[in-house]
Amino acid sequence: MPRxxxxxxxxxxxxxxxxxxxxxxxxxxxxxxxxxxxxKPEIKKIKKxxxxxxxYNLKDFVVYPKHGVGKITGxxxxxxxxxxxxxxxxxxxxEKLTLTVPINQQSKLRPVASINQINKCVSILKTKPKIKxxxxxxxxxxxxxxxxSGKIYELAExxxxxxxxxxxxxxxxxxxxxxxxxxYERLKSEFEAVLKISAEEVQKKMDKALGRTKxxxxxx
Numbered sequence: 001m002p003r004x005x006x007x008x009x010x011x012x013x014x015x016x017x018x019x020x021x022x023x024x025x026x027x028x029x030x031x032x033x034x035x036x037x038x039x040k041p042e043i044k045k046i047k048k049x050x051x052x053x054x055x056y057n058l059k060d061f062v063v064y065p066k067h068g069v070g071k072i073t074g075x076x077x078x079x080x081x082x083x084x085x086x087x088x089x090x091x092x093x094x095e096k097l098t099l100t101v102p103i104n105q106q107s108k109l110r111p112v113a114s115i116n117q118i119n120k121c122v123s124i125l126k127t128k129p130k131i132k133x134x135x136x137x138x139x140x141x142x143x144x145x146x147x148x149s150g151k152i153y154e155l156a157e158x159x160x161x162x163x164x165x166x167x168x169x170x171x172x173x174x175x176x177x178x179x180x181x182x183x184y185e186r187l188k189s190e191f192e193a194v195l196k197i198s199a200e201e202v203q204k205k206m207d208k209a210l211g212r213t214k215x216x217x218x219x220x
Contacts, residue, residue: 071093146183
């Protein structure tokens, strides 16, 4: 009988030790998982600096998402109150519009695409259009957002998806045709700025990728 009592006491002591050993390990895990409060704002500041400090020169082509490709015609200064503000004057020829964009608020601007990006856009135009079964009103909103996003690949996708390989008005609704022409002209203007060729040559290049050249030849 005394031997049994000793064994029971030893078991109880072991259980208590195990429970105690689990408590600090959980606390340590929680402390390791929680990041320091000062880490996030420091990373954000570093990411924002390059976009705010980018410098464009006179006659550079840039893209403003809502209006498309524009050319920097001037870098001017203005004093508002006691603050000196430096800004770009950007001419958008397609819309006959001049924009003024402060240099310290130029995050929406982007440089025109590279030749590699243009070549990728041509390959996008050659692919088959995506057929969606959703309502046209929803699709129209999606297309409009892509056009105004300023992203050249999304612009190429809209041109490709709305291309009907035909000039017959009955095959497209008025709103479809409007969106197609808007996206087509935006993409065409960026092709012109990057490739530095005439508007006619750019149109031939795009129409060939879209499969529209056969229709134009038949019409002539």
